[in-house]
Amino acid sequence: MQRAFIIRHDDRGGNGPDDGDMTETVSTPAGAPGTPGAPGGRLALLDLLRGTAVLGTLMTNVWVFTAPGAEVGILHGAGGMPGFTSPSDGAETLFRLVADGKFLSMLTLLFGVGLAIQFDSAARRGLPWPGTYRGRALFLLAEGTVHFVLVFAWDVLMGYAVTALLVARLLTRSERARRRVMWWAGGLHLLLMGGLTAALLASGDAYGAGAGGDVPRRVVDLYAHGGYPDQIAFRLENAVALRLEPVLSFGLLVFLFLLGVRLYRAGAFGAGTAGRRMRARMLGWGLGLGVPLTALSVLAGPGGFLLGRYCAAPLVAVGYIGLIGAAVDRFHREGWFAQGLTSVGRTALSAYVLQNVLCVLVSYGIGLGLAERLGESGRPWWVMALWAAVCAVLMAGSALWLRRFARGPLESVQHRVLRR
DSSP states (O other), X not given: OOOOEEOOOOSOOOOOTTOSSTTSOOBOOTTOTTOOOOGGGBOHHHHHHHHHHHHHHHHHHHHHHTSTTHHHHGGGTTTOOOOSSSHHHHHHHHHHHHHTTHHHHHHHHHHHHHHHHHHHHHHHTTOEEXXXXXXXXXXXXXXXXXXXXXXXXXXXXXXHHHHHHHHHHHTTSOHHHHHHHHHHHHHHHHHHHXXXXXXXXXXXXXXXXXXXXXXXXHHHHHHHHOOHHHHHHHHHHTHHHHTHHHHHTHHHHHHHHHHHHHHHHTTTTOSSHHHHHHHHHHHHHHHHHHHHHHHHHHHTGGGGHHHIIIIIHHHHHHHHHHXXXXXXXXXXXXXXXXXXXXXXXXXXXXXXXXXXXXXXXXXXXTTXXXXXXXXXXXXXXXXXXXXXXXXXHHHHHHHHHHHHOSSOHHHHHHHHXXXX
16 A cells, blocks of 8 residues: 655745646746746746647647548558658748657656645645545546547557546655656656667658658548547557657656656746756756757658657747746736737646647548648648647637636536545
8 A cells, every 4th residue: 555645845936736737827926946937926938838738739730630541540540741852842841850759758748747746735734645636637538548549540648647646656755866756857858769760760761751651541441531439449459559659759748747846846837046057057058958959850850850849849848938038037927928929828737638629620530630631732721820829719719718717617627526
């Protein structure tokens, strides 16, 4: 039987009792680490970063929804980056390189921040840990499973839930122990990605090797003309293959969760001088190392896919956090665009699921079927326009929703189910 740790207030700071992961609003008492000095003590930068990360993941996923065979077709090489052979191909490649793996890594790191906030909240109230957090993680696993089955095969929630269960236990250990686990996880991940990349380069094959790919006609027809129950059944039949990403990248998930914990406790999201300096270093090191590595992955061709998405992308994500933080520090004013991103961040779980539902209804045959009707005609411009339109809907919709409700729709369901 696992033992629950009682954690007592140690002036770490943190957030309210319902805060901490991608599904909740984030607020903190005055003077706590990470406080940006926003009205009411909100961790406004975290909300804005989370909203950016959620919409940024769609910059990658929108190409999955619109590829031949959609999510399953990706396993057969559909939807690969086209390169720079024409202006339209170059625009698509640049658009995708900006996002591929970067915002997913950012979202993962921020989930680790949320976990640290949950821990600190429990510490302030002297509650056992992991305690009720296990229920939150298991509920997230259930939510992710439903999302996988009914909406989108490349769900991230299931992997986050499993990783959270492990990292939650690590938060009761010493800083030295967490640091050791973090670097071991990161090192093993790099070894795995390096070995797989070497094998791909040696074989001349790669994941996503080509824009068209050799996708079986039955898979293309399933998403272009098949019924919704057939798509669900096919997703379940291929569940093992479709769930490989979180298994292969588990070391990276653990590393980024623990990195998020360290950055939060070091004050990387605070408004003071120390926080600004940390974000400046994150910007310099993240982009300074990540961008050249991304360029190398492109030069390596399709075989460099793993290097770009799972090795360079996390570094760029750290740089993105520093860049966004620097922009917030410089301009201070929160216009409608920043307010929209912040609203998405406060309703992150609902926004993440809804953006995938909207893309399904627009792209698949069970809805408008634009993936087949438009096909290569107008690509990549109509796909980029779809991403922009969904982002606009989510930013406006979440802002309007929060005028009346304190939480997003799915966040409210989670809160009611888990409330004691």
